[in-house]
Amino acid sequence: MIAVIGLLAGVVIGFALQPDVPLWLQPYLPIAIVASLDAMFGGLRARLEGVFDEKVFVVSFVSNTIVAALIVFVGDRLGVGSQLTTGVVVVLGIRIFTNLAAIRRRLFRA
């Protein structure tokens, strides 16, 4: 409940303030968002499976986000930023789909 409220409040605040993304953050914010979405779905799945732990969620959330951004950063430095970005997005997308499938099975038994 608090998580849903926080999510909605964040969206509302973001659209209300419309802050400018800093230039140094622009290449990493989208991938960090994808990573955090993956963490959120993972947490939801753990919650449905009854194994949810706040500490695990927070740590995985922060580490996933930072690692995803770091991978893009290193890829940019190496000159393969676009490819690595694609790779990270693919991996995270697969994870998100897997988590969504588990959530779906949990919720609808289907």
Place this chain on the structure above:
Amino acid sequence: MSTSENDDDTRPEREEPAAPDAPDATDAPNERPTLGALLRPRLNGGQLLVGLLCLVVGFAVATQVESGRGDAKFATARQDELVGVLDDLAQRSDRLRQDLANLQSTKAQLERDTKGDTALQEARDRAWTYGVLAGTVPVAGPGIELTIVDPQGRVDAGVLLDTLQELRDAGAEVIQVNEVRLIVSSHFTDAGGAVRLDGRALRAPYRFRVIGDPDTLATALDIPGGVTETLRGLGATGVATKYPKLTVSAVREAPGPGPTGSAGGGG
């Protein structure tokens, strides 16, 4: 954690009293979690932190979407895409520069046409000068009015012609006698005791409205053996009045576009 579990126990919409949200995975596959159970508020530090992280995610998503509405095309583009975009822009810039050159040449042509406008103005001035000479336009300017009173009727065409020539020598530009505009081909004739100018009868007193330098004209009329003296010898008087501004309003109709030889007579 314990307070939240106590809170959970008192909630009426709970279907299965076996609290499933404990970190105990063994009984989890046996129960079916419901959305109501999912949405139960559980107040503790960890949940607040989760909510805070979700808030950050929502904020980031909204920010990214909002910024992507602007120029995300370039923010996420890689180097080769940017090079392509830059090439497109360079080509477009070249095209626009060509357009600019064309427009500038057109502008220069139009400016030359403006010089044609000044030529048109010159032509208009020339046409006005010719109109003055041909007597087709009214003219105003400094001049004199010479009034010849001839009580004895001895002023004939020759005297008037002499007067006219004297005025012309003195720099008269536009001359009107009574109601008749004098032009290059004007001529005086004697016809049965009356004087005709271009076929129109003139009656004394003869009024010459002359545009030119007033002093020069008046002086020219008053020279010894000049017009005034001649008129006095004929029993007539010629009085010249200077005007700083005089209007010659009599006009001739411009000859039609026919044979132009008719205007070649002496005046």
